[in-house]
Amino acid sequence: MTGQFATETGGCGASSARVSQDRPPGAAALAALTARLPGLRPAGAPERRGEFVIRGLRTLPVTA
Structure with a gap:
């Protein structure tokens, strides 16, 4: 299955996943994605x- 990732967000658009403040936002986002979708793999x-x-x-193509 290849496609876009959608999250459940709060009223202000904040994700329900915890994000560490000591790493770059991209790294924190990828950590949250892989924690929520353990089968996520690069697709290109x-x-x-x-x-x-x-x-x-x-772009960062992925497959699950």
Whole structure:
């Protein structure tokens, strides 16, 4: 099954998963995803953003 991930969120859009404050937001998000979906695996190469100001991944294909 390949597709987008949807979470149950609170009124302000905050996820119900706990997020550690001592790691980068992307790492915390991936840890929360893999804890909630243990079968989650990469489904291709990630695509990085080219912008300087907003860095990170543009896409991260996964399969469960």
